[in-house]
Amino acid sequence: MRILVAEDDPRLVELLRRGLTGEGFAVDVADNGIRGLELALENDYDVVVLDIMLPGMNGLRVCARMREARIWTPVLMLTARDGEYDEAEGLDTGADDYVTKPFSYVALVARLRALVRRGRRERPPVFVLGDLRVDPATRRCERAGAPVPLTAREFAVLWYLASRHGEVVAKTEILEHVWGDFEGDVNVVEVYVSALRRKIDAPFRRQTIHTVRGAGYRLEDLRTLP
Amino acid sequence: MRILVAEDDPRLVELLRRGLTGEGFAVDVADNGIRGLELALENDYDVVVLDIMLPGMNGLRVCARMREARIWTPVLMLTARDGEYDEAEGLDTGADDYVTKPFSYVALVARLRALVRRGRRERPPVFVLGDLRVDPATRRCERAGAPVPLTAREFAVLWYLASRHGEVVAKTEILEHVWGDFEGDVNVVEVYVSALRRKIDAPFRRQTIHTVRGAGYRLEDLRTLP
DNA sequence: ACCACTCCTCAGCTTCCTCTCAGCTCGGCA
């Protein structure tokens, strides 16, 4: 679990770095708000700890900027009890939890773990076409409830067609998007489409991948074959 | 002692209301999940009883929502024996105890009292997948009740996979989240997955860590190997 | 200093994809 700690008190930083590393976290540290924000924007952390009082840019603003950048990593704020900042203000900027200094290390870790667990990233949407399901998060494909094992390449081709279902997609477009740069014959695409049909259509007497002669392929849900 | 009972069977509700009132509990009742959640969010109960099958919103989701709202009131789930929901899923959402219908009233009250006594604690987020338990709070792992000793790195890898169970996780993602920044070969990940399999799967004839060729690994509870 | 242990590297091995190729079918058109 990767964690970012933005805190300027060196003693506290050292405590946290050792402790959290031992708990199985990979710890990055920033000793000011600006550096903290940079790191948060560059890396994909599982949770971020922000001291509310930081040199450079305070924790609330760091958090707000992260949210502006559409980074939804859970944030835990460390606040002093002096009441200069109150909890409401922090919640407003999109923090997920609060711990007031001085805090118990054990409690902090417990709450970090809770945040990590809760902060399940939103998954990319599952594509459904009739009784065909294509789920990029789990890399699963099923037809009529039955799992259909696909190789990586097959899955990639199907996913691309699915993302453009209804449209005619040229073979060269498929090459470009699935293979990136490919120097060979477009026949590879035909080979993979053939394999896909054999797996997701033929055994179920369906026809989902249609050939549009001279143009490409179209993914479309149609009824059972006669 | 204030208690919330979310249950839609009127006869059972009446039984519980009378019985528990007689035992000295102040009883609130909800006959559907949504109302149950509302009450749980508004009031400060000492313990909550949730039927797993509820109209509106099922018990598991009610419990999950309560935990999201950081309400750590102990929750006791009522489950039917039909196996539609299993215990693992329930524990996963943060329930504290289980009672299978039909149940003895005396036993139910005994367990309620035990829960109340234990009181609310910071919820350790334990991952449960079938008979595999991964507890980040204690850094322990057990399979089928037997403790499995893991090294720090092994545990960290397993924890990360567990936090995203069901999803395919790329080796590079594992590297990033478990190692932080790592300049070497992704083969380290393979080495650790191999070690994990040797410890948590092979001796128990299970298969929990699945390879998804060309994509990564998926942690998933599946039945025993043949 | 030695032992125990973990972490990581490396190299050999296995598995099973990926892509090429060649021969085929199909559809459109004169």
Add this chain to the structure above:
DNA sequence: TGCCGAGCTGAGAGGAAGCTGAGGAGTGGT
């Protein structure tokens, strides 16, 4: 009907992806 180009597909070589045992470097305990 016969021809042609577009598309389909089975077979197989070659290679990529993944697995794992062995071992060296580092660390901490005794």
